[in-house]
Amino acid sequence: MALSYNDHYHPLLLKQVPYGARTVLDVGCGTGRFARLLARQGLDVEAVDADADVIEAARAAGGGPRYRQADVRQAQLPDSHYDFISCIASLHHVPFDTVLTLRKALAPGGVLAVLGLYPIRTATDLAWALPALSLLRANQLLERRRPGPSVQAPIAWPPPLTYAETRAESARLLPGSTLRRLLFWRYLLIYRA
Template structure:
């Protein structure tokens, strides 16, 4: 039964966009849903993903982002260029230190938005499990009513290895001034704003 935890947080991420932003990098863009939402908000978007099959689905959908098959942990990123760098459920596929590469690619006043996954169980997860079941059932019922039968493509999945306290500690070390906020559905939001 489909319910995309990352899509659920798109509105929250969009509220974090800096005013006057124009350039964006979407890391691990998958099928391009968030990258297209950034385009709809007036951004010129570079969208990277290491999986060619998933990126082919994104390119077939269109919508304006410039898609590129690339591993963001190794790809060349222009320095001090992007007003926004988003990374949805993909940081745990690369070394956590990749955050420093993103920091260097942020324009002055640019914002890094990481919707990340963590390992382990927290008290929030007790709440998330029944809420997740209800949300999945609601999405499933809605799609059945609309006649949707084809499941969306699934990009490669990797289990996160870092627990939330370690993520907070490493983020504070790599990105002084960053904030890590726990969310429902086994996610956290890391935000960081580059100095002007």
């Protein structure tokens, strides 16, 4: 199986689930790996993705979450409902202001956790990307020797917002949120309702 930079951050994301959480929304769930991890924690997980093929693959894998094919922008999410909302490498597929819809769906004390991507545009971006680029090349060599999964979520590259633009938009739309740069050209955005 190919190396997944998103899966690498699942333990970090699980640590963001607030104590006492019950209801979870996983946005852009893909084939459902993280949604299943959340369900194994005893959480009531709803997982959405706009891609029919990955939702079908997620349903076939089972594991407890309720999967739904939907564009989160038109999903009519209930207000103040979810204790935890996760977006793993999915927010850059929609306008960033979609976070307002997610913010409205958070229950009081709920947490929005976004593992997002940013393009490499500055010297700092490049410095953070160099270790990942080396691993990516090694992984590409290994992938030639073994088949990958038959169904994969679509890839959108480059992401539309730079790290600096993401920081500015987060501060504007999610006051009090934190943004942290991670390896593998990713960031962790945390907002607590």
